[in-house]
Amino acid sequence: MEALLAFNLRDSVLVLVDSTAGRSIVKMKEDEEKVYRIDNNKLLAAVGESGDRVQFCEYIVRNAQLYTLRNNYPLSTKACAHYIRGELAESIRRSPYNVNLILAGVDKEVGPSIYYMDYLGSMQKMNFAVHGYAAHFLLSLLDRHYKADLSLDQGVELLRRCVNELKTRFLIGGKFKVKHVTLDGTIEIPLDMPEAEPTPIPGYHTPVPIKA
Amino acid sequence: MARRYDSRTTIFSPEGRLYQVEYAMEAISHAGTSCGILAVDGIVLAAEKKTISKLLEPGTSSEKMYKVDNHIACAVAGITADANILVNNARLQAQRYLYAYQEPIPVEQLVQQLCDLKQGYTQYGGLRPFGVSFLYAGWDDKYGYQLYQSDPSGNYGGWKATAIGANNQAAQSILRADYKPEISLKEAMNLAIKILSKTMDSTTLNSGKLEFAYL
Numbered sequence: 001m002e003a004l005l006a007f008n009l010r011d012s013v014l015v016l017v018d019s020t021a022g023r024s025i026v027k028m029k030e031d032e033e034k035v036y037r038i039d040n041n042k043l044l045a046a047v048g049e050s051g052d053r054v055q056f057c058e059y060i061v062r063n064a065q066l067y068t069l070r071n072n073y074p075l076s077t078k079a080c081a082h083y084i085r086g087e088l089a090e091s092i093r094r095s096p097y098n099v100n101l102i103l104a105g106v107d108k109e110v111g112p113s114i115y116y117m118d119y120l121g122s123m124q125k126m127n128f129a130v131h132g133y134a135a136h137f138l139l140s141l142l143d144r145h146y147k148a149d150l151s152l153d154q155g156v157e158l159l160r161r162c163v164n165e166l167k168t169r170f171l172i173g174g175k176f177k178v179k180h181v182t183l184d185g186t187i188e189i190p191l192d193m194p195e196a197e198p199t200p201i202p203g204y205h206t207p208v209p210i211k212a
Numbered sequence: 213m214a215r216r217y218d219s220r221t222t223i224f225s226p227e228g229r230l231y232q233v234e235y236a237m238e239a240i241s242h243a244g245t246s247c248g249i250l251a252v253d254g255i256v257l258a259a260e261k262k263t264i265s266k267l268l269e270p271g272t273s274s275e276k277m278y279k280v281d282n283h284i285a286c287a288v289a290g291i292t293a294d295a296n297i298l299v300n301n302a303r304l305q306a307q308r309y310l311y312a313y314q315e316p317i318p319v320e321q322l323v324q325q326l327c328d329l330k331q332g333y334t335q336y337g338g339l340r341p342f343g344v345s346f347l348y349a350g351w352d353d354k355y356g357y358q359l360y361q362s363d364p365s366g367n368y369g370g371w372k373a374t375a376i377g378a379n380n381q382a383a384q385s386i387l388r389a390d391y392k393p394e395i396s397l398k399e400a401m402n403l404a405i406k407i408l409s410k411t412m413d414s415t416t417l418n419s420g421k422l423e424f425a426y427l
Binding site: 078079082083 | 312314315318320321354
């Protein structure tokens with residue numbers, strides 16, 4: 001199942017998304033791009049039914065760019081999020097798009113923001129958000145380790161922790177892509193992860209003297 | 213002569229004019245004057261009422277000034293019934309935008325949408341154009357305080373100070389002389405009243421004859 005994770009740094013956003021495209025028990029490709037660039041400082045990351053994902057995201061991206069062309073300024077992240085939510089909510093009552101999304105954007109006055117949306121059209125603005133089975137593993141990890149005002153290095157370190165957790169405990173795994181959204185633009189960060197090593201538990205892997 | 217080319221809105225005359233649109237503007241030039249002035253800290257709209265009667269019930273409806281949204285107001289010159297339709301449409305567009313984006317509609321986008329509607333009536337449908345000109349006063353976080361004017365052709369422009377309706381040339385020439393870009397809201401209000409007092413037909417100016425709005 002697909003994993004999608006995003007969290008706020010001090011003045012940017014980190015997005016982690018898996019890059020596996022598969023059907024049933026077969027992995028078809030490992031470098032699928034599931035993040036769509038809406039404009040210079042907004043990314044739309046989507047997981048779910050692959051046809052729906054591509055169709056919906058391309059529709060949103062094109063409409064957002066039409067707005068920028070018509071008005072000479074882009075949509076704000078909040079306006080974009082509400083627009084996307086409205087489209088999802090309208091379409092679920094006709095022919096639903098089975099996609100779960102995270103919109104990550106940075107605005108000058110507001111700073112970084114993450115909007116978590118699901119296929120039903122519900123939306124929430126959050127500091128960190130996870131979609132898919134990965135949520136069962138990573139939300140608790142983020143609850144424990146996420147802080148406001150993280151730097152990029154701290155953020156990437158936290159991402160490594162998350163990926164390590166998934167590689168250790170999650171049954172279905174593959175490659176991941178990391179995107180960094182800032183006020184100046186979006187960039188992909190390579191996440192070189194060595195093979196997962198389980199963290200040693202004292203008393204289980206290494207003997208601990210029993211205190212009398 | 214020109215009579216042959218003015219019964220249908222959807223055709224040009226041989227000189228390349230749209231007579232119905234021009235006749236609509238002629239109708240507006242008989243309506244009560246409306247003027248708008250952009251100040252540093254706000255916008256003033258002032259208008260002269262034409263229908264004044266002791267028997268008129270005050271407060272039920274406005275003839276010249278309308279609130280389109282919390283951040284946009286407009287002043288009207290022309291056929292009031294036509295204006296009602298367009299103002300209703302403007303209010304609808306503003307709420308639609310708010311519903312879709314959870315943000316107030318940027319002023320110029322609202323003006324563009326109304327103007328696109330007005331333009332449609334000059335090109336297809338076989339219906340006459342709206343006999344109304346508008347002054348829009350609004351604020352948004354992109355461009356701050358803005359003043360726009362639109363006419364029956366569907367053209368619009370952004371202004372620092374302007375006037376529509378009867379005697380608007382006289383009003384504009386006074387504005388050209390007296391308007392300063394650093395004008396404050398208070399000074400703008402005084403200037404608006406001065407303009408109206410000079411352009412109104414009647415000699416006396418009292419509050420019953422004016423409608424005033426500021427943003």
